[in-house]
Amino acid sequence: MWKGVCQWLPRRRSVPVELSRCILVDVTATTIDTLHAGPETGQSATDKRVLLLKPRGFCAGVVRAIDIVKIALDTFGAPIYVRKEIVHNSFVVNELAEKGAIFVEDIDQVPEGQRVIYSAHGVSPAVRQHSKDRKLKVIDATCPLVTKVHVEAVKFAKQGYSLVLIGHRDHDEIEGTLGEAPDVTQVVSTAEEVQSLEVPDPERVAYLTQTTLSLDEARDIIQALKIKFPKIVGPHSQDICYATENRQIAVKNVAHSADLVLVVGSTNSSNSNRLVEVSQNLSTRSYLIDNSAAINPAWLEGVSTVAVTAGASAPEVLVEDVVKYLHQKGFTSVEEVEVMPENVRFGLPPEIVQAISSAPAASPAAV
Numbered sequence: 015m016w017k018g019v020c021q022w023l024p025r026r027r028s029v030p031v032e033l034s035r036c037i038l039v040d041v042t043a044t045t046i047d048t049l050h051a052g053p054e055t056g057q058s059a060t061d062k063r064v065l066l067l068k069p070r071g072f073c074a075g076v077v078r079a080i081d082i083v084k085i086a087l088d089t090f091g092a093p094i095y096v097r098k099e100i101v102h103n104s105f106v107v108n109e110l111a112e113k114g115a116i117f118v119e120d121i122d123q124v125p126e127g128q129r130v131i132y133s134a135h136g137v138s139p140a141v142r143q144h145s146k147d148r149k150l151k152v153i154d155a156t157c158p159l160v161t162k163v164h165v166e167a168v169k170f171a172k173q174g175y176s177l178v179l180i181g182h183r184d185h186d187e188i189e190g191t192l193g194e195a196p197d198v199t200q201v202v203s204t205a206e207e208v209q210s211l212e213v214p215d216p217e218r219v220a221y222l223t224q225t226t227l228s229l230d231e232a233r234d235i236i237q238a239l240k241i242k243f244p245k246i247v248g249p250h251s252q253d254i255c256y257a258t259e260n261r262q263i264a265v266k267n268v269a270h271s272a273d274l275v276l277v278v279g280s281t282n283s284s285n286s287n288r289l290v291e292v293s294q295n296l297s298t299r300s301y302l303i304d305n306s307a308a309i310n311p312a313w314l315e316g317v318s319t320v321a322v323t324a325g326a327s328a329p330e331v332l333v334e335d336v337v338k339y340l341h342q343k344g345f346t347s348v349e350e351v352e353v354m355p356e357n358v359r360f361g362l363p364p365e366i367v368q369a370i371s372s373a374p375a376a377s378p379a380a381v
């Protein structure tokens with residue numbers, strides 16, 4: 015089946031593109047299955063449509079982290095301990111828990127000598143040392159793009175810089191990055207907080223950011239830092255990752271064409287929350303939903319176009335569920351809007367590659 019679908023050129027700036035520039039591409043199986051479902055009795059099927067944003071959902075770091083847990087379970091058998099949520103999505107965590115993963119908040123909860131996986135958000139050196147003290151067998155699922163920020167923090171600290179880490183204090187990623195150089199690092203979350211920063215040498219200050227921030231918010235905070243510390247230096251390339259950026263750009267491109275933007279993701283997912291903010295900042299109503307059950311039918315009143323996207327840790331099955339729900343509410347036209355292609359993949363960490371090759375009953379094909 016063919017359906018009008020937009021495939022927009024890659025762009026680094028969020029200039030809206032008209033729907034008339036759409037070209038025809040093959041509709042996803044998700045869409046086809048949903049169209050077969052039929053609208054709810056009594057619902058009008060006229061003119062109500064869903065814009066399904068692409069890229070959406072899983073990023074390379076999340077795919078890798080989930081693969082690592084699945085491979086570890088297949089290779090070593092349950093239980094496998096995981097420090098914190100492997101990614102910030104309750105569906106993913108529950109699914110892995112059913113397969114035998116045990117999620118813990120602290121390394122102390124892992125029995126001595128057992129195997130533990132660090133989440134995609136990374137850990138501080140103190141957590142690594144604690145694991146060593148407890149003789150744990152560690153598998154590191156930290157996203158390579160988070161590791162990049164850790165390396166930058168260590169480098170700047172060694173060069174004698176005071177560090178300003180832009181991000182959310184209560185986020186697992188910030189806890190890990192802050193731990194690389196806690197004595198010289200301060201966390202700021204808003205441009206206003208920049209005003210109260212004090213450093214020993216204002217001429218030797220560096221900044222880094224969390225990987226999942228709002229591009230606009232980070233830009234404003236960096237601008238405030240540059241005004242306060244004119245000689246401030248930053249990372250070679252921005253720390254906000256490609257997946258966070260691409261999903262925000264997709265929302266920016268489409269929000270003006272929609273009455274409502276639904277973002278599939280869990281409440282503790284930073285990049286998902288930012289997608290809601292991006293839409294709201296463009297004056298398009300937006301809600302973060304774990305799944306279709308979280309949709310309030312009142313949100314759809316008077317709405318003719320709903321844009322649907324998903325945070326980097328939200329699985330496609332939940333998006334399918336939302337599209338199906340909307341179809342039953344009369345949103346029978348589904349257009350996939352591809353703002354840019356995304357083909358990033360990360361390799362597995364050496365400890366799991368080595369474990370697979372040395373395990374007698376390894377079965378990577380099962381992943």
Ligand code: SF4
Nearest residue numbers: 073075157225255326
């Ligand atoms: S959102 Fe970005 S930093 Fe986080 S896991 Fe995905 S690719 Fe890595």
